[in-house]
Amino acid sequence: MFELVNSALLLGYVIEIAEFARYRGSCRDDPALIENKWDGFEAAFLGFEPRKLVHKPDEFWEKLASDKRIVRNPQKIRSVRDNAQFILDIAAEHGSFGKLLAAWPGTEQIGLLDLLAKRGARLGGNSGQYLIRFLGKDSFILSRDVILCLRDAGVDLTEKGTAKGDLKKAQAQFNAWQKESGLPLVHISRICAMSIGENYDAERLKRATGGED
Structure with a gap:
């Protein structure tokens, strides 16, 4: 399945959907906000094609900060350029971003999350978790x-469950449950x-969370 995901679609999900999963969490009364702007995102970010984006000058990115077609958050906008390069780097190393995702074992999910956090832009924490879920990764x-x-x-x-030790313990428990239940x-x-x-x-859950956990 991952081989069918082209670089443009990958970049779109990597940058916008993953990031806005967290954004939607703060505006649950309107979970369709990003979906309604999607055509604007695609046009503004050149179809999310990494090779086009990495060569754009600073002026291109500065203008996007006032572009009404998108959510005008300068940090998120800058992350698009950074993650375009990230995707190209991963593709050079593994053949494609999709191949990396498909080959990564679910029993080592926290390792994949660590890679996204360290090498991607604004892809740490819950953003990385929602990213791989949206891309179809179990x-x-x-x-x-x-x-x-x-x-x-x-x-x-811990209460927040975000420490490295927490992630290791959570991974171990999910691995055990998966082995037990299949x-x-x-x-x-x-x-x-x-x-x-x-x-x-x-129905309320679907409206509030878009079907996610």
């Missing part, structure tokens, strides 16, 4: 409810999220 997301579920199961995590990580992650905390009807 994975878990350490949402608030998933962290509560893990702690309820006896996994010794289920994909995404199924286990969602079961975990729905089994604790405040639950809502299906």
Whole structure:
């Protein structure tokens, strides 16, 4: 499946959808905001084609900061250029970004997240987790409810669950659950999220989270 994802689509997801997964978390009453602007994003960022973007001069990026077709956040805009180069670098090393994702074992998800955080721009934390989920990679997301579920199961995590030690413990528990159940990580992650905390009807959950954990 990853071989069907071209570089333009990859860059779009890597930069905008992953980043705005966090953005949508702060504006849950309007989860369609980014989707409604998507055509504007594609036009402004030249179809998200990395080779075109990395050669654009500073003036191009400065103008985007006032472009009403997109969410005008200077840091996110700069991350597009940085991540365009990141994708080209990964493609040179592994054949394509998709090949890297497809070959990376789910039992070592935290290693992939570490790579995204260190070599990508603004792809650490939850952004990296939502990124690989949106790209179709079988994975878990350490949402608030998933962290509560893990702690309820006896996994010794901090409240936020973001420390390196937390990630290792979470990975170990998900690996154990997957071995025991035979289920994909995404199924286990969602079961975990729905089994604790405040639950809502299906339609409200879909509107509020876009279907994610």
